[in-house]
Amino acid sequence: MHVRDLPVSATVREQYRASGIEELYPPQAAAVEAGVTRGENVVAAIPTASGKTLIAELAMLTADGPALYIVPLRALAREKYESFAALPGVSVGISTGDFDSPAEALGEEDVVVATAEKVDSAIRNGASWVEALACVVVDEVHLLGRARRGPTLEITLATLQRRAPGVQIVALSATVDNPDAIAAWLDAELVESTWRPVSLRRGVYVDGDVDFDDGSTLAVDAPPPGPAGDRDTEVTAALVADTVDDGGQCLAFVRSRREAESLAARLAEEPALRDRYGDSGDADPEGSHDTDPPGPRLAERVRERGGTETGRRLAAAVESGVGFHHAGLASDHRALVESAYRDRTLGVICATPTLAAGVNVPARRVVVRDLERYTGEEMTPLPTLEVHQMCGRAGRPHLDPYGEAILVAADPAAVRERYVDAGPEAIESQLTEREALRTHVLSVVASGFADSKRGVLNLLDATFFAFQSPDVDLSGLVDGVAATLSEMGLLAVGGATNAEGATADTGTLGGALSATDLGATVSRQYVRPETGARLVDAIRTIESMSDENVTPLTALGAVCATPDTRGTYLGNRERAAIYRYATRHAAEFTTAPDEADDFESWLCAVKLARILLEWTQGADREALVDQYRIGPGDLESHVERATWLLGAADALADTLNAETSVFEAAREELDASADADAERRRRP
Numbered sequence: 033m034h035v036r037d038l039p040v041s042a043t044v045r046e047q048y049r050a051s052g053i054e055e056l057y058p059p060q061a062a063a064v065e066a067g068v069t070r071g072e073n074v075v076a077a078i079p080t081a082s083g084k085t086l087i088a089e090l091a092m093l094t095a096d097g098p099a100l101y102i103v104p105l106r107a108l109a110r111e112k113y114e115s116f117a118a119l120p121g122v123s124v125g126i127s128t129g130d131f132d133s134p135a136e137a138l139g140e141e142d143v144v145v146a147t148a149e150k151v152d153s154a155i156r157n158g159a160s161w162v163e164a165l166a167c168v169v170v171d172e173v174h175l176l177g178r179a180r181r182g183p184t185l186e187i188t189l190a191t192l193q194r195r196a197p198g199v200q201i202v203a204l205s206a207t208v209d210n211p212d213a214i215a216a217w218l219d220a221e222l223v224e225s226t227w228r229p230v231s232l233r234r235g236v237y238v239d240g241d242v243d244f245d246d247g248s249t250l251a252v253d254a255p256p257p258g259p260a261g262d263r264d265t266e267v268t269a270a271l272v273a274d275t276v277d278d279g280g281q282c283l284a285f286v287r288s289r290r291e292a293e294s295l296a297a298r299l300a301e302e303p304a305l306r307d308r309y310g311d312s313g314d315a316d317p318e319g320s321h322d323t324d325p326p327g328p329r330l331a332e333r334v335r336e337r338g339g340t341e342t343g344r345r346l347a348a349a350v351e352s353g354v355g356f357h358h359a360g361l362a363s364d365h366r367a368l369v370e371s372a373y374r375d376r377t378l379g380v381i382c383a384t385p386t387l388a389a390g391v392n393v394p395a396r397r398v399v400v401r402d403l404e405r406y407t408g409e410e411m412t413p414l415p416t417l418e419v420h421q422m423c424g425r426a427g428r429p430h431l432d433p434y435g436e437a438i439l440v441a442a443d444p445a446a447v448r449e450r451y452v453d454a455g456p457e458a459i460e461s462q463l464t465e466r467e468a469l470r471t472h473v474l475s476v477v478a479s480g481f482a483d484s485k486r487g488v489l490n491l492l493d494a495t496f497f498a499f500q501s502p503d504v505d506l507s508g509l510v511d512g513v514a515a516t517l518s519e520m521g522l523l524a525v526g527g528a529t530n531a532e533g534a535t536a537d538t539g540t541l542g543g544a545l546s547a548t549d550l551g552a553t554v555s556r557q558y559v560r561p562e563t564g565a566r567l568v569d570a571i572r573t574i575e576s577m578s579d580e581n582v583t584p585l586t587a588l589g590a591v592c593a594t595p596d597t598r599g600t601y602l603g604n605r606e607r608a609a610i611y612r613y614a615t616r617h618a619a620e621f622t623t624a625p626d627e628a629d630d631f632e633s634w635l636c637a638v639k640l641a642r643i644l645l646e647w648t649q650g651a652d653r654e655a656l657v658d659q660y661r662i663g664p665g666d667l668e669s670h671v672e673r674a675t676w677l678l679g680a681a682d683a684l685a686d687t688l689n690a691e692t693s694v695f696e697a698a699r700e701e702l703d704a705s706a707d708a709d710a711e712r713r714r715r716p
């Protein structure tokens with residue numbers, strides 16, 4: 033099918049042509065045949081780089097009204113926003129920031145790009161633009177199988193279909209084992225294909241050679257014999273150097289942040305990389321840099337963006353054209369690594385698996401050095417789908433003749449069977465995970481979607497879970513969850529609604545359900561019920577504390593002890609120091625160690641509260657990051673979460689008519705430090 037035959041405006045067709053799109057790729061043509069431009073629901077389960085964006089655009093451009101594009105990650109939202117905004121005559125909005133604003137202005141846009149959490153939050157806050165939607169595109173719909181994100185996504189889709197009846201749903205998926213189930217659930221046509229614009233061969237390293245699945249082999253310059261870990265690193269280095277020598281770019285996946293940084297340091301010593309990107313180098317792979325080697329210039333830009341230990345290690349590695357990428361990296365460093373790689377001033381990125389699901393960074397060769405991950409208790413193999421996503425990054429359309437993905441492992445036979453020969457896993461709903469169900473039952477009642485157990489069950493009936501497990505009795509589960517929510521004072525059974533909680537009659541759940549004022553606030557503020565309950569306890573404790581003990585540390589300690597706070601790590605050496613700090617400030621905290629469910633997480637909450645307090649007191653980012661051994665990216669996300677949770681705590685205090693303003697005050701301090709930090713960083 034040719035672009036000229038598409039039912040979109042002539043200017044859009046022209047733009048497609050200008051960007052090199054003439055004939056539709058086969059999966060795209062199949063999607064058009066399946067009715068994606070005629071308002072039909074479509075699930076497209078196709079590989080990376082097979083042109084999903086165009087399928088989404090065709091749906092959104094031909095829809096009879098505004099469209100919503102749901103992304104799983106914020107970093108992707110920005111990328112998609114930019115790509116849609118470049119379409120002629122299309123206005124685009126983006127919604128990824130505050131968790132709790134209805135963002136009414138988005139109703140003006142043709143296309144809104146938002147994370148699933150943001151859409152869920154908009155629905156809970158009664159945003160009217162949701163009802164006007166004509167088309168919803170869900171990117172990476174296979175994330176339905178993830179513990180936290182999955183339930184949010186399926187409830188959001190089920191609700192959207194109710195709120196905007198007749199809305200077209202287009203779901204884009206990686207190749208998974210059961211796309212037919214997803215399609216049947218969404219009442220959609222299935223487009224399933226393994227077609228790729230650039231061919232991909234996958235291989236496993238065995239004793240000096242890579243054996244590819246197409247029968248070919250590649251000899252690897254034999255690394256010295258040594259312990260398995262070192263050997264895998266040396267094999268990885270040889271494979272990367274080989275591609276870079278050849279003018280290509282690589283991604284190397286490892287299991288942890290620390291491994292990403294140490295592999296980067298090792299690769300930075302490779303002559304192939306130093307020659308091409310480093311001080312002795314004189315050209316980039318395409319010859320577009322005339323004289324200056326790109327590495328040192330990029331290193332300078334890394335240094336300009338902050339001097340933490342992580343930043344210094346990054347600067348040192350990029351001197352040789354090697355970057356690393358993980359969640360602990362400061363967000364501006366992460367963005368710089370991504371853009372430098374796209375500009376080809378980096379030859380390789382050493383990354384944790386999150387990069388595989390993230391932004392667009394294709395490579396000629398992908399090397400997966402670590403196929404297991406530490407889960408806190410033991411090493412477990414990575415899911416097949418995840419490894420396939422990494423492999424799928426190999427082969428850049430228009431740039432590489434082919435892509436190669438190579439797995440390096442101690443047990444090549446097992447790895448071949450699991451990741452090369454076998455298909456990916458099936459996607460399974462995670463909705464009945466108790467915590468997820470609690471969150472969503474409260475939200476459907478609080479947002480006025482259901483006012484009885486029957487109403488809740490009706491909505492749950494439209495979820496992927498109900499579709500996959502028609503025989504499971506959701507009714508019993510809902511009873512249990514409603515009873516717990518009622519004990520927490522968030523849900524009233526039988527109609528009682530007051531700020532003090534439900535006068536619950538938990539025995540007769542056939543009756544009316546309504547959110548208490550607290551429950552409504554919890555839902556609107558987008559915190560988990562458990563977080564809401566803990567904050568309510570903290571607020572009540574604060575009311576009984578004497579004024580001089582209620583300090584910013586009190587507020588920070590309370591929000592850091594909720595399950596919506598991301599945990600932090602406590603090193604052995606700092607444990608005693610944090611305990612001493614906690615003892616010194618015991619009167620300011622709302623919980624004592626002996627009241628905590630778990631001493632270790634209590635100490636972690638104290639540590640986090642201390643970091644945030646020192647941050648508001650003007651400690652600089654470098655000092656905090658180095659002293660508490662967290663990544664600069666962690667500091668950013670802790671500050672952001674705490675800001676959100678302090679706002680939620682303040683709203684709950686209002687609902688309870690509590691006098692305290694300590695949460696609002698702490699939130700203002702965090703905002704002020706964020707402004708001061710941005711100002712410091714703007715200065716040369």
Ligand code: ADP
Binds near residue numbers: 053057429
């Ligand atoms: P993905 O499926 O990973 O989302 P993209 O939609 O980003 O893939 O497409 C990958 C690349 O292929 C983009 O650079 C895009 O411009 C290009 N592309 C998409 N469709 C076509 C086409 N029909 N002809 C030529 N290039 C195309």
